[in-house]
Amino acid sequence: MTIDRPGPQGMNDTSASGENLLFLTDEQLRKGIEAMFFAYRGFTADPDRILSELAYGRAHHRALHFINRSPGLTVNTLLTVLGVTKQSLNRVLRTLIEDGLVESRVGRKDRRERQLYLTAKGGELERQLSEAQRARMRAAYRMAGPQAVAGFRQVLEAMMDEQIRAQYLSLKEVRI
Amino acid sequence: MTIDRPGPQGMNDTSASGENLLFLTDEQLRKGIEAMFFAYRGFTADPDRILSELAYGRAHHRALHFINRSPGLTVNTLLTVLGVTKQSLNRVLRTLIEDGLVESRVGRKDRRERQLYLTAKGGELERQLSEAQRARMRAAYRMAGPQAVAGFRQVLEAMMDEQIRAQYLSLKEVRI
DNA sequence: TTGGAAAGTCAACAAGACTGACATAAAATG
DNA sequence: CATTTTATGTCAGTCTTGTTGACTTTCCAA
Numbered sequence: 465m466t467i468d469r470p471g472p473q474g475m476n477d478t479s480a481s482g483e484n485l486l487f488l489t490d491e492q493l494r495k496g497i498e499a500m501f502f503a504y505r506g507f508t509a510d511p512d513r514i515l516s517e518l519a520y521g522r523a524h525h526r527a528l529h530f531i532n533r534s535p536g537l538t539v540n541t542l543l544t545v546l547g548v549t550k551q552s553l554n555r556v557l558r559t560l561i562e563d564g565l566v567e568s569r570v571g572r573k574d575r576r577e578r579q580l581y582l583t584a585k586g587g588e589l590e591r592q593l594s595e596a597q598r599a600r601m602r603a604a605y606r607m608a609g610p611q612a613v614a615g616f617r618q619v620l621e622a623m624m625d626e627q628i629r630a631q632y633l634s635l636k637e638v639r640i
Numbered sequence: 641m642t643i644d645r646p647g648p649q650g651m652n653d654t655s656a657s658g659e660n661l662l663f664l665t666d667e668q669l670r671k672g673i674e675a676m677f678f679a680y681r682g683f684t685a686d687p688d689r690i691l692s693e694l695a696y697g698r699a700h701h702r703a704l705h706f707i708n709r710s711p712g713l714t715v716n717t718l719l720t721v722l723g724v725t726k727q728s729l730n731r732v733l734r735t736l737i738e739d740g741l742v743e744s745r746v747g748r749k750d751r752r753e754r755q756l757y758l759t760a761k762g763g764e765l766e767r768q769l770s771e772a773q774r775a776r777m778r779a780a781y782r783m784a785g786p787q788a789v790a791g792f793r794q795v796l797e798a799m800m801d802e803q804i805r806a807q808y809l810s811l812k813e814v815r816i
Numbered sequence: 817t818t819g820g821a822a823a824g825t826c827a828a829c830a831a832g833a834c835t836g837a838c839a840t841a842a843a844a845t846g
Numbered sequence: 847c848a849t850t851t852t853a854t855g856t857c858a859g860t861c862t863t864g865t866t867g868a869c870t871t872t873c874c875a876a
Contacts, residue, residue: 494770496781496793521861521863539823549864552863576872607794612794619789623780698832715854715855751842753842
C-alpha cells in the first residue's frame with residue numbers, strides 16, 4: 465500500500481519558524497538522509513575520476529584543498545581539520561611531498577612543527593580538482609537558486625558536530 | 641575580507657531564476673564544498689559510533705538501510721543503488737546473513753535472484769542506526785526551518801549524477 | 817640539566833573498495 | 847534440446863585509507 469506523503473509542496477507555509485512540523489516525519493527525514501548519501505557521491509565523483517588517473521585518492525585531494533586554503537598550516541592543524549590520525553595523514557603527505565606537490569618547511573618559531581605549502585605543481589593539481597568540484601557545485605547552485613542555496617548552507621551547518629561547526633564558522637572569515 | 645552572505649531572510653527576490661549571481665563566486669563555492677565535507681562527517685558520526693562497537697562498518701549500515709526501505713530487493717538492485725561491486729557487497733552481506741541480521745530468499749519469479757529481507761534482529765539494529773541519524777537530521781531541520789530544508793533538498797538533488805537523480809526521484813514514490 | 821610533553825615519522829595491520837577469473841544455477845533463445 | 851545469457855557467489859590479489867604502537871626530535875619547565 466502506498467503511503468500518502470505530505471508532499472514537498474506542502475511547505476509553502478505561512479511561518480518559517482517551524483510551526484508546521486509535518487516535514488519532520490520519519491519519511492521526510494529518510495529522504496533527506498538518502499539525498500545526502502546520493503549527493504555526496506556526486507559531490508566527489510568528478511575529482512575522484514581525475515585522482516584515479518594519478519594513483520591518488522580522496523585523502524590527497526582533501527590535503528591539497530586545505531593546504532591551498534591555509535598555506536603554512538602545520539601537520540597537527542591539518543590532521544585536526546581532516547579528523548584523521550597523524551599516521552594516516554602522514555602517508556598521504558609523504559607521497560605528495562615525494563611527488564613534488566607539497567613542500568614541508570621546518571616551523572619558524574617551533575622547529576618541531578612542519579609548515580605545509582603547495583608547490584606550483586601542487587597548486588596546479590589543486591586547481592584542476594577544485595575546479596571540477598566547483599563546476600558541479602556551481603551548476604547545482606544555479607539550478608536551485610539563491611534562496612535554496614541559503615537553506616542548503618543553513619541545514620549543513622546545523623548538521624555538523626559542535627566543535628567542527630565552530631571551526632568551520634571561524635574559517636568563514638579567513639581570506640584566501 | 642569577510643563575505644556578506646545573502647542571508648536566509650534577505651532573499652525575497654522577485655525571480656528565483658538565479659538573476660543574482662553574486663553567490664556564485666569561487667569563495668562562496670569553496671564554502672559550500674567545505675560545508676558538504678564537514679556536514680557529511682557529522683551525518684555519519686552517530687551511526688559510526690554504534691557500528692564500531694559491533695565490528696560493523698558504514699557499508700553494513702548502507703545495506704541495512706536500503707534493505708529496510710525496500711524489503712525483497714535483489715542483490716543486483718542493491719549493488720546498483722549502493723554503487724559498489726558485487727564482490728564488495730557480497731563480503732558485507734555474507735557477514736550480515738551469518739549474523740542473522742539479513743535473510744536471503746530465492747526469488748519467486750526468477751529463482752536465480754536472491755531477495756533480501758531484514759530479520760527481526762536486523763530490523764532492530766537498522767532502527768537503532770537510523771534513529772541516531774534521524775535525530776541529528778531532525779535537529780538540523782528544526783534549527784534551519786522548513787524553508788531552508790526545501791532549499792537543502794533542492795541543492796542536493798541538483799548535485800546528484802543524472803542517473804542517480806532519476807533513481808532517487810523515482811524512489812520517492814515507492815511505498816514502504 | 818633532566819624529564820615530560822608535543823610534533824612528526826616509521827612499521828604493521830584492518831576495513832572496504834577494486835579487478836579478474838571462475839563456478840553454478842536458472843532463464844532465455846535459437 | 848542445445849546454447850547463450852543472466853544472477854549470484856567465491857577466491858585471489860591489489861589499493862586507499864583508516865587504525866595502534868613504537869620511536870626520534872624538539873621544546874619547555876621543574
